[in-house]
Amino acid sequence: MAIEQSPEEIKQHEAELDHFKMTQFHLDGKVAIVTGGNTGLGQGYAVALAEAGADIFIPTYGKAEWDNTRRLIEKRGRKVEFMDVNLTEPGISDKIIAEAVGKMGHIDILVNNAGTIRRNPLLESKDKDWDDVIGINLTAVYHMSLSAAKVFAKQKSGKIINIGSMLSFQGGKFIPSYTAAKHGVAGLTKAFASELGAYNIQVNAIAPGYIKTAN
Template sequence: MTGILDSFRLDGRVALVTGSSRGLGKAAAIALAEAGADIALLDRGEPAETIAQIEARGRRAHSIRRDLIGASAEDLASVIDEVVVEYGHLDILVNNAGTIRRAPAAEYAVENWRDVLSINLDAVFHLSQAAGGHMLAQGRGRIINVASMLSFQGGILVPAYTASKHAVAGLTKALANEWASSGVTVNAIAPGYMATDNTAAIRADAVREASIVARIPMGRWGDAADLQGAFVFLASDAAAYVTGAIVPVDGGWLVR
């Protein structure tokens, strides 16, 4: 008899994780591997430490190097094809890669707008579209996008990031509506304030950092490990009836 804990296992599954060399992507890749999946890693460089952690858990790791800024739909479709050739199938896509550029909206450089939207939104759609084609054909699949607290709020000095993360939430819902009946679920995780490279500037501002912690009911910044359970859940059969959800993992930030 199969128990509830077995439904969280990912044995025999293949996952592609973008932005996997550090932070949230690295944590997601390691968690999925620990649950039993083989992992493909899409990054600008070689995510050597992530590969080592995956292989230490007895799973396979395959690295694909691409710069997502300006990547074409055809180039990103070739990434999905490479994963399928390497492993035979693709079951899970984690669209984690993202960037942020801070400046007042009235002075925001057009190249910053383009770069942020290219990575945070365009690549998410093109990878989801290509992966979705394979998943729809096999009758199953899990796509997990990384949204943000700024999928719900406006933020300060981050117009492109905010626009992109609102769009990721909307795209998650749109794809979920179209693909649910074919066995493909599309969900997003919305991390709260996490201690990552993207938030280094905020954490270095003593006044801003203190105001943020004061609003978080748990009283601390999140860590990448705090997201691992959510990634495994949404990738697993335990979440078979969950789609179109934007799941906050925020220490209570949104309910304050």
């Protein structure tokens, strides 16, 4: 039989839970890079990390929502810097990491969030759609993770968090490139985790379901 709680008890429980989260899982003094952290889920991740105490560096393609994202993060007393960049440009990951370290002093967390999707019936697939989706959703994840890992290995600490999908585990109609990329993210995460643990670098992925965003 369920025990009912009064509104006051529920409010106290929520306050205790918030206190627990912010004391046991705080990120005070940490710096997190969130690719594509200016909109959608990425913005949510960036704001949540700031809420926990981290300063944020956000590489984005274009400057959409910069002002709003800055407001949301600075409202929480944290610093944020942006970089307008194409993650598929050759050699760009090293430049991003160097820019982040230069502006923020150090880095501790990388969230590989940036992504895109193209929907077409399989028999109408276009090579460019495949290349674009694999480029941003998988190849960029590899390069960003590798560039960050080189810094993390030297400092013997770091976290890499990849954004997978339910499509990391199942097929999807009309999105073969996205499905392949997200399966690849799952494998890439396991491969990096297996090797980088020796440097005290943790590599994980999360797999969100369908969430209403502009995408």
